[in-house]
Amino acid sequence: MLTTILQQLINGISAGSLYALVAIGYTMVYGVLRMINFAHGDILMVGAYLAFFGISAFMLPWWASFITAIIITGLVGVLMERLAYKPIRNASRVSLLITAVGVSFFLENLFLVLFGGVPKAFPIAPIFHGVLNYNQIYLPVVSIYTPIIALALLYMLLYILHNTKYGIAMRSIALDIDTTSLMGINVDIVISLVFFIGSSLAAVGGILWSTQYPSINPLMGIMPGLKAFAAAVLGGIGDVAGAAIGGLVLGISEVLIVAFFPSLAGYKDAFAFLLLILVLLFKPTGIMGKELERKRF
Amino acid sequence: MKRTLFKTVFLAFLALSTVGFSISKVFAASNDIKVGVVFSMTGPVASFGQSSWQGLQVAKEIMPTALGKKIDLILVDDQGDKVQAANAVNKLVYDNKVDAIIGPLISGNVMSATPIVEKAKIPLITPTGTNPLLTQGKKYISRACFIDPFQGKVAAIYAIKNLHVKTAAIVIDSAQDYSVGLAKFFEENFKKLGGKIVAKTFIQTGESNFSAQIAAIKPANPQIIYMPCYYQEIALFARQAREFGLNQTILAGDGADEEALIKVGGKAVNGLTFTTGFAPEAIKTAIGKKFEAAYKAKYNKLPDNFAALAADSYFMLVNAIDRAKSDNPIKINTAIRETKNFQGVTGNITLVNGDAIKPAVIKKVENSKFVYATSINP
Numbered sequence: 001m002l003t004t005i006l007q008q009l010i011n012g013i014s015a016g017s018l019y020a021l022v023a024i025g026y027t028m029v030y031g032v033l034r035m036i037n038f039a040h041g042d043i044l045m046v047g048a049y050l051a052f053f054g055i056s057a058f059m060l061p062w063w064a065s066f067i068t069a070i071i072i073t074g075l076v077g078v079l080m081e082r083l084a085y086k087p088i089r090n091a092s093r094v095s096l097l098i099t100a101v102g103v104s105f106f107l108e109n110l111f112l113v114l115f116g117g118v119p120k121a122f123p124i125a126p127i128f129h130g131v132l133n134y135n136q137i138y139l140p141v142v143s144i145y146t147p148i149i150a151l152a153l154l155y156m157l158l159y160i161l162h163n164t165k166y167g168i169a170m171r172s173i174a175l176d177i178d179t180t181s182l183m184g185i186n187v188d189i190v191i192s193l194v195f196f197i198g199s200s201l202a203a204v205g206g207i208l209w210s211t212q213y214p215s216i217n218p219l220m221g222i223m224p225g226l227k228a229f230a231a232a233v234l235g236g237i238g239d240v241a242g243a244a245i246g247g248l249v250l251g252i253s254e255v256l257i258v259a260f261f262p263s264l265a266g267y268k269d270a271f272a273f274l275l276l277i278l279v280l281l282f283k284p285t286g287i288m289g290k291e292l293e294r295k296r297f
Numbered sequence: 298m299k300r301t302l303f304k305t306v307f308l309a310f311l312a313l314s315t316v317g318f319s320i321s322k323v324f325a326a327s328n329d330i331k332v333g334v335v336f337s338m339t340g341p342v343a344s345f346g347q348s349s350w351q352g353l354q355v356a357k358e359i360m361p362t363a364l365g366k367k368i369d370l371i372l373v374d375d376q377g378d379k380v381q382a383a384n385a386v387n388k389l390v391y392d393n394k395v396d397a398i399i400g401p402l403i404s405g406n407v408m409s410a411t412p413i414v415e416k417a418k419i420p421l422i423t424p425t426g427t428n429p430l431l432t433q434g435k436k437y438i439s440r441a442c443f444i445d446p447f448q449g450k451v452a453a454i455y456a457i458k459n460l461h462v463k464t465a466a467i468v469i470d471s472a473q474d475y476s477v478g479l480a481k482f483f484e485e486n487f488k489k490l491g492g493k494i495v496a497k498t499f500i501q502t503g504e505s506n507f508s509a510q511i512a513a514i515k516p517a518n519p520q521i522i523y524m525p526c527y528y529q530e531i532a533l534f535a536r537q538a539r540e541f542g543l544n545q546t547i548l549a550g551d552g553a554d555e556e557a558l559i560k561v562g563g564k565a566v567n568g569l570t571f572t573t574g575f576a577p578e579a580i581k582t583a584i585g586k587k588f589e590a591a592y593k594a595k596y597n598k599l600p601d602n603f604a605a606l607a608a609d610s611y612f613m614l615v616n617a618i619d620r621a622k623s624d625n626p627i628k629i630n631t632a633i634r635e636t637k638n639f640q641g642v643t644g645n646i647t648l649v650n651g652d653a654i655k656p657a658v659i660k661k662v663e664n665s666k667f668v669y670a671t672s673i674n675p
Contacts, residue, residue: 004516007541011508117339118347119529121560131540138541213505213533215561219340223503258498258509265510266471266499 003136008259009252014143016251018209021150022228023235023243024157025201031238032174032194034093038100039080040202041225042107045218047073047203048122048210049111055123062125070203077199078192086188104225111218119217122210142211149208153201154244161240166193223269230276236286245287250275329367330624332614333389335400335410336607340377341502342527344557345402345603349424352604353399355592356611359584363618375401377502382406383413390417396626397422397618399610402603403527403552404428404475411438420630422614424606425574427551428478432651439633439651441609441641442574443675445475448550449482449525451657451673452572456521456548457490460570465548466496466519468510468534470526473502479525479550487523495519500530507534511541525550531569532562539565546570554602559665569662570670575605575643576658578669584612585642600642601667609641 022044029037050072054065084103088095128142161167169190172180181187209224210216227250228243235246250272258265279286334353336346350372357370371393375382382401389395390413398414398421401407407426414421414437422439423431429444456462465487470476484494496517498510511534514522522538522545524531531553538547549571558566577599580589588608592600600608616639617632618624636648646653659670 001516004512007512007515008509011506011512015506015508112339116347117343119343119557119561121563131542133542136542140540209505214536215505215529215533217343220505223505255509258513262496262498262513264499265513266469266501268509269501269504 005259007137008255010137010139010143012252012255013248014140014146014212014251015255016248017147017150018205018212018247019224019227019231019251020244020247021146021153021208022202022205022224023231023247024150024154024240025198025205026225026228027232027235027237027240027243028157028201029194029198030232031240032170033085033089033096033191035085035096036100036229036237037198038097038225038229039103039107040198040228041221041223042104043073043077043080043199043202043221044206044209044224045111045216045221046076046107047199047206048216048220049115049218050203051207051210052120052122052216062123062127066125066207069207070200073203073206074196074200077195077202080199081192081195086191108218108221115218117217117219119215122214122216124211124214128211140212142208146208146212149204150244150247153204154240157197157201157240160197166190170194227269227272230272233276234279234286236288239286239288242286242288249287329369330363330397330618331369331371331393331395332611333386333393333395333398333400334370334372335375335382335385335389335398335406336372337377337402337406338372338374340375341529342377342403344528344555345425346374346377348555348601348603349400349402349607351596352588352592352600352607353611355588355595355600355604356608358595359587359591360612360615363615364622364624366624368615371395375406377403377406379405379409383409386410386413386421390414390419395419396624397614397629399424399607399614402426403473404431404478405473407431407438408474411435414438418630419626420614420617420633422610422633424610425551425603426475428474429652430474430478435651437630439613439630439636439648441606441613441643441646441653442551443655443657444652445479445550446482447675448572448657449479449484450486451659452483452523452525452548452550453486453490453492454673455570455572455659456487456523457492460521460546460548462520463491464493464495464517464519465521465523466498466514466517466545467494468514468522468524468526469497469499470502470530471499473527475550475552476525476527480523483523483525500526500534502527502530504530505533507537508541510534511538511543515541515543519545521545522547524548525552527552528555528558529561532558532560532566535562535565535569551602554660554667556601559662559667562662564665566662567665571660572657573602573660574655574658575600575602576660576667576669576672579644579658579672580642581644582640582642584640585644588642605642609643609646612641613639613646 050069132139231246235242338346373385404426469480551573553571554573621628621632639646
């Protein structure tokens with residue numbers, strides 16, 4: 001019994017840190033632009049596909065393929081912002097939201113047309129191979145890397161935001177975009193950078209996701225995107241550290257649902273969204289709840 | 298400001314309009330017989346749609362006309378989704394005014410299409426929808442495959458008599474009528490034969506993390522895992538089960554019968570055994586041999602269950618139109634339902650209340666290849 005509970009807890013942390021990783025990028029874009037980028041999950045899918053083609057079509061070694069995929073995905077994010085979001089930066093929030101949904105559908109269908117809907121097997125990098133076994137408790141190696149990578153990236157992101165010139169510019173844009181631009185800061189470049197970082201994080205998430213669940217298809221980004229969104233809201237959207245905590249809470253509670261209520265296991269996904277609704281109803285500011293309009297990382 | 302708003306709306310619409318991605322040929326001459334095809338070309342069961350569409354096209358090349366008229370296939374993608382399946386059938390019935398429909402492929406999607414064709418009185422043949430409820434009390438639904446009470450029974454008999462197991466765990470996809478139904482029939486028969494279900498857990502189509510379910514099954518230590526789900530979930534489940542030290546044989550249904558199972562599942566699906574409707578090794582009829590050769594020439598691989606049953610649905614339909622001597626949908630439907638001793642790719646087909654009575658095939662994955670084990674007669 002104890003083994004099972006420990007095993008479930010490990011499963012929860014490993015699923016949760018994946019959500020956390022994706023949620024960080026989600027929440028960062030929101031923090032700066034007050035915009036929910038619904039295409040974030042599809043950017044994750046783009047990252048996974050690029051890594052897949054790097055390894056299987058261009059025969060790159062896994063690390064080179066991952067790095068190229070992460071950088072190109074970042075650039076796709078920048079391009080997406082320039083083409084779709086920048087022209088309506090001053091329009092109402094709803095227009096931005098709808099545009100983001102449109103970009104999401106566009107990416108999904110573009111990949112469907114280009115590569116078809118049949119799932120492809122994602123090649124697993126050698127360092128992520130294998131399973132550790134300790135007293136009947138099993139731990140896939142990739143599940144050890146995921147939280148470490150998530151933490152490292154979170155720390156790096158917080159460092160950039162608080163200790164670099166560009167980070168200060170980002171936080172300043174989050175406060176007031178017009179004044180920031182009057183201060184002589186090139187707002188366009190800083191926002192591009194935000195999307196570059198956010199999309200690269202999504203690519204890392206996509207690669208780790210596909211390593212853990214090695215089947216990729218053009219619609220694979222929808223669920224992680226929605227879950228990460230729930231995680232970001234749970235942690236208090238706009239708060240980077242909160243997103244990480246929200247992801248972990250979501251992952252662990254999902255697994256516990258299956259562990260303690262096996263007959264409800266089929267509704268695991270519904271549970272994530274029930275949690276989202278409850279948070280929105282009773283504590284809209286999330287776990288790291290600061291006042292909504294004051295929250296700047 | 299106004300201009301930007303207009304631009305936004307326009308861009309959003311442009312993006313949204315790509316959603317209805319469907320491949321359709323609407324340029325059919327009025328004289329042709331129009332057959333609507335609803336397959337899952339994208340989404341969680343996209344491989345089913347791809348194989349079926351290939352099989353259907355080969356069948357059409359073999360038999361391109363009925364009553365001397367050209368047959369036009371109008372393909373609409375249901376994305377493996379119940380709502381999209383209903384939309385697709387609505388479009389075919391009321392926009393394209395088709396004379397008959399082939400598809401959808403999975404039970405849940407057939408169920409959502411049923412009320413529309415029953416009302417419009419258009420015959421529908423599902424190649425692979427196996428849930429018994431699909432045809433129950435319906436006048437216009439027929440199928441080319443066997444039904445799940447039989448499939449579940451075959452699986453239970455095979456588990457007890459050939460695999461010599463007494464305990465089983467069941468993994469059910471609660472989003473799919475197919476899975477819920479087949480699991481029930483397996484459980485009934487397995488218990489009747491003296492077996493015991495020691496664990497039962499649920500998943501949902503599109504999920505990829507099954508670690509919690511695996512950890513829940515493991516302490517029960519079943520001798521076999523029965524998982525009547527679709528290939529994508531089975532492949533990912535198998536991989537994770539092996540990682541977590543759950544090494545028992547997985548037994549599945551015809552939802553596993555796709556190349557993608559092996560591609561995604563890799564070594565983890567070796568040993569996986571499943572019941573299905575067709576194996577190239579079991580072809581006996583002349584039309585079957587002809588179909589196999591034509592399919593191989595065109596796609597350089599052997600046809601699978603979905604390709605063969607899509608072809609059989611087509612051949613049954615053409616045969617029915619010829620017997621009805623009319624392209625009137627109601628007359629076609631009567632003829633389809635009277636299908637008797639029809640020689641199809643998958644063998645001898647006789648329909649009883651729209652259901653095909655035919656043998657089941659047991660296949661096994663060995664060294665990352667599907668291997669034919671045996672056929673079991675009803």
